[in-house]
Amino acid sequence: MDFTLSKEHEMARALFKEFAEKEVKPLAQEVDETEVFPRETVEKMAKLGFLGIPVPKEYGGQGCDPLTYAMCVEELSKVCGTTGVIVSAHTSLCCDPIMTYGTEEQKQKYLVPLAKGEKLGAFGLTEPGAGTDAQGQQTKAVLDGEEWVLNGSKCFITNGKEADVYVIFAITGTVEKRGRLQKEISAFIVEKGTPGFTFGTKEKKMGIRGSSTYELIFTDCRIPKENLLGQQGKGFNIAMHTLDGGRIGIASQALGLAEGALDNTVAYVKERKQFGRAIGAFQNTQFQLADMATKVEAAQLLVYKAAMAKATQKVYSVEAAKAKLYAAEVAMEVTTKAVQLHGGYGYIREYDVERMMRDAKITEIYEGTSEVQRMVISGALLK
Amino acid sequence: MKIVVCVKQVPDTAGGVKFNPDGTLDRGAMLTIMNPDDKAGLEAALRLKDQYGAEVTVVTMGLPKAEEVLREAMAMGADKGVLVTDRVLGGADTWATSTTLAGAIRNLEYDLIITGRQAIDGDTAQVGPQISEHLDIPVISYAQDIKIEGDSVVVERQYEDRYHVVKAKMPCLITALSELNEPRYMTPGGIFDAYKQEITVWGRADLKDVDDANLGLKGSPTKIAKASDKVRKGAGEKVSLDPDESVSYIVDKLKVKHVI
Numbered sequence: 001m002d003f004t005l006s007k008e009h010e011m012a013r014a015l016f017k018e019f020a021e022k023e024v025k026p027l028a029q030e031v032d033e034t035e036v037f038p039r040e041t042v043e044k045m046a047k048l049g050f051l052g053i054p055v056p057k058e059y060g061g062q063g064c065d066p067l068t069y070a071m072c073v074e075e076l077s078k079v080c081g082t083t084g085v086i087v088s089a090h091t092s093l094c095c096d097p098i099m100t101y102g103t104e105e106q107k108q109k110y111l112v113p114l115a116k117g118e119k120l121g122a123f124g125l126t127e128p129g130a131g132t133d134a135q136g137q138q139t140k141a142v143l144d145g146e147e148w149v150l151n152g153s154k155c156f157i158t159n160g161k162e163a164d165v166y167v168i169f170a171i172t173g174t175v176e177k178r179g180r181l182q183k184e185i186s187a188f189i190v191e192k193g194t195p196g197f198t199f200g201t202k203e204k205k206m207g208i209r210g211s212s213t214y215e216l217i218f219t220d221c222r223i224p225k226e227n228l229l230g231q232q233g234k235g236f237n238i239a240m241h242t243l244d245g246g247r248i249g250i251a252s253q254a255l256g257l258a259e260g261a262l263d264n265t266v267a268y269v270k271e272r273k274q275f276g277r278a279i280g281a282f283q284n285t286q287f288q289l290a291d292m293a294t295k296v297e298a299a300q301l302l303v304y305k306a307a308m309a310k311a312t313q314k315v316y317s318v319e320a321a322k323a324k325l326y327a328a329e330v331a332m333e334v335t336t337k338a339v340q341l342h343g344g345y346g347y348i349r350e351y352d353v354e355r356m357m358r359d360a361k362i363t364e365i366y367e368g369t370s371e372v373q374r375m376v377i378s379g380a381l382l383k
Numbered sequence: 384m385k386i387v388v389c390v391k392q393v394p395d396t397a398g399g400v401k402f403n404p405d406g407t408l409d410r411g412a413m414l415t416i417m418n419p420d421d422k423a424g425l426e427a428a429l430r431l432k433d434q435y436g437a438e439v440t441v442v443t444m445g446l447p448k449a450e451e452v453l454r455e456a457m458a459m460g461a462d463k464g465v466l467v468t469d470r471v472l473g474g475a476d477t478w479a480t481s482t483t484l485a486g487a488i489r490n491l492e493y494d495l496i497i498t499g500r501q502a503i504d505g506d507t508a509q510v511g512p513q514i515s516e517h518l519d520i521p522v523i524s525y526a527q528d529i530k531i532e533g534d535s536v537v538v539e540r541q542y543e544d545r546y547h548v549v550k551a552k553m554p555c556l557i558t559a560l561s562e563l564n565e566p567r568y569m570t571p572g573g574i575f576d577a578y579k580q581e582i583t584v585w586g587r588a589d590l591k592d593v594d595d596a597n598l599g600l601k602g603s604p605t606k607i608a609k610a611s612d613k614v615r616k617g618a619g620e621k622v623s624l625d626p627d628e629s630v631s632y633i634v635d636k637l638k639v640k641h642v643i
């Protein structure tokens with residue numbers, strides 16, 4: 001068992017780190033403060049191929065493995081949680097399902113521009129009444145001649161108003177399962193600008209405030225029949241499989257936030273003096289840092305293991321769930337401790353750890369709450 | 384067009400500097416980066432490639448570890464990499480280095496050779512012009528802009544308060560300033576591709592028309608008497624006074640130290 005990264009991965013990390021430090025970090029505070037989507041950063045990332053890292057080259061991507069992608073989200077999130085989730089939602093939740101379930105025509109039409117970063121992607125599963133209970137969907141799609149007609153709404157959609165291509169889930173009928181009628185869910189590709197597709201309110205959030213989180217509204221929105229993604233009725237499986245990959249992206253974001261907070265804190269405790277000594281000289285500080293660093297590394301190992309599992313295994317739900325559960329909880333714990341070690345300054349917006357703590361909270365909630373991850377993990381144990 | 388770019392792996396000044404007992408740098412023990420002027424030279428070559436079409440070959444001399452800097456150059460878009468490495472080449476000063484690099488470049492086809500103005504570890508600015516002397520081709524140093532006109536290059540050569548426009552027939556050598564451009568980033572896919580490519584590795588035996596007497600530490604006329612890392616200064620003394628008081632304060636201090 002070898003825990004060293006390959007030279008390629010080391011160099012890729014150095015690239016992501018350099019980009020994050022030079023291009024992303026200087027804007028992080030402003031993006032948070034103004035809640036403005038960092039469009040210029042996204043364009044820079046597009047040029048460098050950061051929006052298609054795990055997509056094969058023949059579809060306009062970089063042809064790298066999931067680990068390289070995870071490291072990209074990690075390094076971006078070290079300095080800006082908003083930028084990390086923009087890449088994660090685009091890649092894991094929009095590129096990935098089209099890559100996995102799309103027809104050749106759909107891949108050429110949608111995946112290629114998405115992977116090249118010419119278009120941005122989003123994913124619409126959650127509804128006001130259907131969060132963890134994804135089966136509680138209300139949005140409907142009815143086939144009318146050569147078109148599907150969508151009606152309903154989706155909420156809390158990342159990259160909401162900024163995206164161009166959306167993977168949307170809707171009920172297409174009912175099926176009988178073990179004697180009970182169940183909703184049949186299907187997946188669709190919807191383009192921005194389709195008549196009947198509009199945006200509702202922009203959410204005002206605690207953290208990741210530069211990411212564009214919107215309600216999507218479909219009112220007699222007609223999309224071509226060929227925009228059905230995968231087989232009709234397989235939408236729930238597509239959503240769950242997509243979220244397995246998404247969880248690796250969010251776990252990477254959480255990991256990056258924890259690492260960023262730890263790095264900031266190590267630097268701070270060396271400088272900050274109280275009672276005539278740097279606070280890093282006090283054993284309480286040292287022990288806190290030791291715990292933080294140990295948990296961060298454990299989280300990193302789980303996240304990298306899940307990314308490697310995605311590369312080599314057909315099913316990696318449990319690995320992804322463990323990585324997301326642990327990395328998110330570590331992110332919350334480490335960022336909270338980072339604020340505490342910064343004392344009063346940690347509560348001030350001028351210091352990055354204040355933002356990191358607010359950004360970290362969402363990683364325990366979206367793309368499956370920590371409770372959902374525990375259901376997935378224990379479900380596999382008790383099967 | 385064929386362009387050869389010479390790059391050097393140099394210590395990352397952020398990571399600290401370590402020395403061998405003979406005063407030369409312990410390159411194996413330090414964090415490293417591509418020398419900034421060389422990176423600008425590489426970027427200039429890649430822009431010429433984008434604009435006019437060219438094959439860009441990067442050449443470096445160093446420890447086997449210097450392969451990393453070639454992979455980085457290839458991940459940015461260079462086509463080929465040549466690593467010149469051999470124990471007998473170690474400890475080279477600028478004379479031995481330029482002799483070695485010229486001996487390697489004689490094996491390659493080139494219209495243009497681009498080097499950085501100088502490396503941040505030695506700061507001599509000698510290797511580029513020396514290579515041109517060895518190869519008997521013109522050199523234009525301190526390039527801040529490069530254009531191709533037919534079989535010639537037109538270069539803006541930086542001066543303190545102005546620049547000269549210099550035209551030279553190819554083949555010629557240009558030394559680049561880091562101010563020349565903003566080097567591009569690598570791409571993730573480019574990195575993985577770069578590691579799949581072969582790198583040409585040459586030793587002493589592969590160098591063309593060079594004399595052993597001009598190679599390595601033995602062939603280096605420069606002898607290092609003493610070398611040391613930057614000595615950290617103390618925190619000093621900070622005072623907050625108005626300008627008049629400050630002047631008297633400083634003058635008094637200088638008198639105490641017998642400076643004035």
